[in-house]
Amino acid sequence: MNLSNNTVNDIAKNAAIVTPQYDRDNTKIGIVHLGPGAFHRAHQAVYTENAMNVAGGNWGICGVSLRSATARDVLAAQDNLYTLAILDTAINYQVIGALKEVLVASEQSPQVIARLVSPDTKLVTLTITEKGYCLGADGRLDLTHDDIINDLASPSQPSSAIGYIVHALKQRKASAIEAFNVLSCDNVSGNGDKLRRAVIDYAAQIDTHLAAWIQTHVAFPNAMVDSITPKTEDYTIDSVSKAIGARDEWPIQREQFTQWVIEDNWQGARPAWDKVGVIFTSDVDGFEKAKLRLLNCLHSTLAYAGSLAGFETVFDVTNDDAFYQFICRLANDEVIGSFIPPKELDVEAYSKEIIARFLNPEIRHLLSQIAWDGSQKIQMRVLPIIADNIALGRSTKLLSLSLACWFEFICRALKESRDIVDPLAEQLINNSALRSNDCGEVVDAFLAIESIFSAELAHNSDLRSQLVNSLTALRNTTNITDINLVVEKLC
Template sequence: MNTASLANADPQRVAVPAYDRSTVRTGVLHIGPGAFHRAHQADYFDRLLASDPRWGIHGVSIKSAALREAIRPQDNLYTLAILDEQVRYRVIGAMTQVSTVQDDAWRNTFLSPDLHLVTLTVTEKGYCLGSDDTLDFTHPDIAADLLDRTCPSSVIGLLAEGLRLRHAAGLAPITVLTCDNLPSNGRKLREAVLAFSAAIDRELSGWISNVIVFPCSMVDSITPATDDSRRQSVAAATGLEENWPIQREAFSSWVIEDRTGPGFPDLSRVGAIMTNDVEAHEKAKLRLLNGAHSTLAYLGLALGHQTVSGAMQDAALAGMIDTMMHREIASGLRAPQGLDLNAYRQALLKRFRNPAIAHRLSQIAWDGSKKLPIRLLDTITENLDAGRPVDGLATGVAAWMRFVRRSALNGSAITDPLADRLIRIGAACNDRPESDVARFLEVGEVFAPSLASQPAFVTRMEWAYARVMALESGEEQL
């Protein structure tokens, strides 16, 4: 696939950009242009470009040049497969450039008057926050960036340097919009950037504090990783050969805090929701979707399932997830205006069952030490305080512990910022709930001391751990 080959694309098989790409200006710099960004935010900008050519995207990768090498020969084009009852295909043309921090290209984009927006999808661990949600100055990437800012190792260092360049050049302020699954994500990012910039230049930190806006946002669309079978099916369906197509479910949502800087794109024109109540949307999504997803992943793996849709065919497991969502999560949520929590829960369960999406449980299981506090443990804390049940939530956390234990026994690597430490804990376990749970509860980055020391929580965790062990062995059924 490249620009020339699109002229021969069959419009009955694949939609191509509805605009002249040669007129597109780069108004967005995106940090972390992985699968989710290219399936979600890039799709919104691609549709906006049909009426407004200012919103091309420069994608910047911090850790890898793989994407740049894959789509540069394709003129930064790629196919998005939208997985519904009938799969649809669209070529996305919004990416004007893909580079790495080793290139100087990102500096040039920060210095461009056309730039109005920086967006991010770097996952929870990419923010280098400590257990108190403030910037971890001991993190190796942060420490390296404080010493040498010529080639940033962290997203925080990259943002601070880019904003420093823009400030020194006397250019207009921009908006910095995080799109990761963190509660109050914009505020946490702002505080991290301010803390870092204050450590290098207090005048810069003051300028950022006064003029740079960091709205909160919530994004939602299930995006499985691309594999060879998807590459082959996309090529067969579209007639276009390419290196890295992307897939997602048909459902997509983008909720943005209505507090943006000058020149912000009119994303409401292509379906984004602008609101002053992102928190309620965010909490409903993080807890009902992501919390259920994590529980389904760890418990599903314990029961031998491989994908979300496959796990949802297990009637007992699906029923347990539904009960947890209804009795333990939705019961403690405040519904934002226009969102019916019961209808949202039912819609989520339908999305989980979508047979067109092979979303691997092992992919969802990544980075559990960063995800569980947000997705499950915050809800457990609130439920214990309010006297609401926590059995399903505790089972999800215990299933993560058992996932680590099985990985240690099998010699399997896990993807997690605390991987080495967790594997050591898993190896030291003896399959006795009291001692195994106690080992995991000592991980302060996951379990706040105020929760880990609660007898009611410890008791339910020991019960849940024994329950998951019995499910693994087949001694008990859900």
């Protein structure tokens, strides 16, 4: 049988599979989500599903795809139901019913606008990536962006997410309908602030009174999201369908860990997300910093050090005792304590939970992918920790080793004529000093890249010395698989 409203009750007879616990047929749509891709269906839609299971409410979701019809066409055939497979040592399954409707804006614009203007719609959420905000380098709306040019020329027939939001708010204002709130769920720092800037800049081009009304009546909370969501493959469809006893043509899979942190500046109603694990806080920045410094710093460290040692995935390298000890020591000795965590976060427990995530055998996260764009990533994930530790008089020896692993990763790629996936690839390739066997010359060449290193770090003699020692230790250790031998030489 196929997954549908007619078969979900049969599926529910299997006590191991969670199915909707609320009256789905009579639940109204209260959320319009722009960009109903894999992450939304595995993250925000699941939190909303669980909130309705616990507390009810009219929080059904209308997913709006701006262009692609795939989600609509596949999910409509199964009454917009789909299965979430939670990947861990044991795999758990949940049928999700929160997504009640999927529209395609490029084909169904009037229906999309009607749904956005409906008084039942209390919230608009988005996962459209930062590109969808149509911002320029100065952080303001890019008025030369093709979509913005087209939308401003014909505001009642928008094509961009920004155009749809503003047009709907304009109609709600004119009809004296309460404004909806707008919540970005993109993995972008300051996502609410950026989205707010884009929406208000756009509205100001149409009507300054509308822009002022939006500023007063619409909340744009910042938010942080986290959960690894592997791509749905053919084997995913087959294995999930077998597990639930019904054919599901578009299930989704996700690791057990999931996190959603939202700025608590809300206006109006919202689902009972606080009852199902969502954290409302005044310090989203603090949570983002914790994620960058623990999850992302450790990820990048493993990507470069693990690749040098010949490992392929995060699980493989973390499952090695020496590397496990190394990243635990890095987290405990030099990352925790480099920043003030939010009051709602137990940073030691969070650190342990992150490392436990790396040991999930069901998640195949390639080190080679994490290693991409290192010149950008280390500026967010490693260098701020080094700078803060220097200012605090704390150790940076292990962080210097992490940074030296990126140096050596690039150097080996150059010497072996392998491709470098990095925005500075051409500059790195043309820097002959990076092929040198002199560790001091290599370190100086990297530190001289002004787009990566601040003058304060580049001219810090202690940091330079640690980097030279770390790179030397890496090159003089026959088998980097035993990373502890390298650490012993440095500490």
